[in-house]
Amino acid sequence: MINRRAFLKSGLVGSLSIGSFTSLSSMAPFNYPNRSKKNAPIVISTWDFGVAANLAAWEVLKNGGRALDAVEQGVMVPEADLKNQTVGKGGFPDRDGYVTLDACIMDEFGNCGSVAAVENITHVISVARQVMEKTPHVMLVGVGARQFALENGFKEENLLTPESEKAWKEWLKEGEYKPIINIENQRFSPNKLPGNQYNHDTIGMLALDANGNLSGACTTSGMAFKMRGRVGDSPIIGAGLYVDNEIGGATATGVGEEVIRTVGSFLVVELMRQGYSPEDACKEAVERIIKKKPEKAKEIQVGFLALNKNGEYGSYALQQGFSYAVCNQEKQDTLIKGKSIY
Template sequence: MKRRNFIKNTGIAGVALSATPSIFSKPILNELNMINKYPVAVATWNFQNATKMAGAELARGATALDAVEKGVMVEEANLKNTTVGNGGAPDRDGNVTLDACIMSPDGNAGSVVYLKEIEHPVSVARKVMEETPHVMLAGEGALQFAIHQGFKRKNLLTEESEKSWKKWLEHKEYKPIINIENHDTIGMLCLDSKGDIAGACTTSGLSYKINGRVGDSPIIGAGLFLDNEVGGAVGTGMGEAIMKSVGSFLIVELMRQGKSPQEACEEAVMRTVRTAPNYKDFQVAYVALNKKGEIGSYCIHKGFSYAKFYEGESTDNPSKSYLDS
C-alpha cells in the first residue's frame, strides 16, 4: 500500500474510532452527518423507575429488546400501579386480566391477551415470540403456555384493588376519567448503542371493563409498532380509539414518509379527532422515537407526559396537546 493511501485510510479509521459512542456519551455523527442521540429509553406517562431500569440495562450494553422487557417489568411488579400487572384493577366480575406485547428489531413480535395469574405478561409475550410460530396467545391457552414455560401462578388481585372494586360494585357506574382511568398502559421504546430499536407494551386494561375486553396494548400496530429502519411508536389512553386508527403503525409509516416523530404523533391524534365526534370525552396519546433518537409526543387532552432516560438523566416531559384543558 502506498504511503499516501495508508495515511489516508488510517486517518479515516482514526476518525471512526474517535466517533465510536460510549454508553450515554455525547451525541455522535453518523455517515450522513446527522446527530444521533442514543442509547435512550422512553415510556408513556411518568414511569421514571421503568425508564431508569431500561437505561441501566442499556448502559451495561444490553440490547434494546432486553432493556424494554426489564423496563416495563418494573411497573408490572409495582403493586401501587393499579393499571399494570400485579395489583391491576379487575374487570367487572373481579378478574385481573393482563395484556402485553413486545417487538424486536428484526420485526418479530409476541403478544398475550386476557392472561390471568401471571405477574409478567410481557415476558410471556416474549416467549410466544421466541418459542412459537405464533404472534398472539389468549386466555387459558396463554396461561397454560406460560406455566409450561416455567412461569408461576400468582393471585394478582391485591387487597387494595379488591376493596376498590367492591366499592365500585355499589354503583356500577363506568365513566372514564381523563388522564386517570385511561392512564392504563406503560408503553416503552428503547434505542440501544448499536442503533437498534425495540418496544413493549403492557397493561391490566381499563378499570372494571366488561369481562373479556381487550384494548390496544397487545395489538401490534395499535398500542405498539416499530420498524428498525425507521423508528417506533407506542400509544396510551382509550384503547378502542387507538385500535380504530391503528395509531402506532400510522405514526411509523408517517415517519417513513419523512415526517418527524412530533409531526407523526400530531397527525395520528388528529385522525381520531376528525373521526370521533366524542373525542373530548377520552384521552389518546402517543410517543414516537426515530432511529436518530429524536422523540415526539402528542395527545388530545393536556396532562399526558412521557418519561425519558438519556445520558444518565431521567426526566418527565409534558406532551403537547390538541386541547389545552
C-alpha cells in the first residue's frame, strides 16, 4: 500500500516539476538596474514634490530610523507646502468650497490607519498613524476623524488659501469637472500647460529601512472640485497603498475610482509575490484598468509605484507625464520619468 504522505509529497513534486518551472521561467528577474544596495535604506515617492519629501524621510533612514517614521515625516512636507494644491493645507476644495483631506499609513507588521474627508487639520498622515496606534479601527472619517484629531492634540486651522479659493471661484463660473491629463508634471508632461490647477495628484511614499523593514504612506486633498463627500483611493488600504513586509509595497496616484475598482496597490504587491519585478507588476496593474474600461483609460491618468523587499523599484502609468523620486545612499534628489502605456 502506498503511504498517503509519500504519495502527496511525490504528487506535489511532480506538479512542480511539470507546471511550475514553465511559469517561473517567464517571471521577470529581480536583477535589474533600478535597485538600491542590499540592506541599504531607500525611499521612493510619487511626483516632483516627492524629491523634497524624500529628503525629510532620508533624515530618519540614514540614522537607522524606522521606515514608518520616515514615511510619516516625509509626506508631512507636501502636506504643509502651500504651493502644492493637491496635498494638505492649500489643497483645492470640493465644489462646495470645503478642503477635505485623506490619508493612510501602513507598517511592517501589517498595522494600518486611515482617515478620510477630514476638514481643518493639516497633517492628516499623523492622524492616520494615531488611528493605527490608538484605536481598534483602521479608518475614521469626516467629523469623527476631526474630533479624534482634536482629542489627540491636533490643532484646527483654515486649509483654504486665497490661491485655492480664487481657483475654485473661477471654476464655479462653469462648474464642469473634467480632469486634464498631465498638467500635474511640468518637467515630463507632453502638454506644457500653465499653472497647477485641476489636477489629481497624491503623494504616495514607500521606504525600506536598514533593518530590511517596509512601510508606506499616502496623503492627498483629492480631486479638485470633487462632489462633497467624495473619497478616492488614497486612504483605502489595498487601493491607494499596500505593504507586505515579506514581499514589498505599492502606492497609486491619479483617478482613484479606477484604482479602487482594481484594488490596485494590493494587486501590484501580489504580482510581485508571483515573481514580477516592481515595474512589470505596475505595468500589469495599469493594463488591468485598460482591460476593464479601454475607452476611458485613454482620457485619465493612473500611475503605480512599487518597491520590493530587495530594494528594487519601478513604476508604470497610463499616460506620459508621471514621475517619481528616489533617495538612497547613492542619489539624494533623483527624479525619474515613469514609463507609460500611451
